[in-house]
Amino acid sequence: MLMLVITSRVQAQDDAMMKAWQAYMTPGDVHKMMAKDNGKWDADVTMWMVPGAPPEKSKASSENSMIMGGRYQQCLFKGTMMGMPFEGMSIMGYDNAKKAFVSTWVDNMGTGIMRMEGSWDDASKSINFTGTCVDPVTGKDSNIRQVMKFVDANNQVLEMYCTMDGKETKNMEIKYSRKK
Helix, strand or coil: CHHHHHHHHHHHHHHHHHHHHHHHHCCCHHHHHHHCCCEEEEEEEEECCCCCCCCEEEEEEEEEEEECCCCEEEEEEEEEECCEEEEEEEEEEEECCCCEEEEEEEECCCCCCEEEEEEEECCCCEEEEEEEEEECCCCEEEEEEEEEEEEECCEEEEEEEEEECCEEEEEEEEEEEECC
């Protein structure tokens, strides 16, 4: 009798674990929403290297595609920065267990990985990310914040904020428009 009770409990735990993993790994409505942004985009980039200084402006392009069976969106970005060729890549997903967006960014202007986590704000149609990236001057993590606004199906605005001397400063804005 005891063996039957133990076996039933183990089976129930196995079933619950399998159900949790199934929910965790299955792309849902948020992943479908992300997939709507697949395709090629033009980008107008404005960067403020130093607060109060005139911004640097440049043109770029990006291409988004869903990968890993629709679980993540990869963005390949190409342009110029400070007169040099620039390329970067992000991987963004929606973590079904955390109920949060997750994002990483790498580019050819560094060797670190920026990591962010965010939530959807339905009122502003935006994802509000917070995270860290390394400050190459100090070698320590620095707080960052990013807001990705979905203006409409063909236009987006990304705003990036960093913390300098304990103060948050907007250091980048990218206006995306879908290529026709």
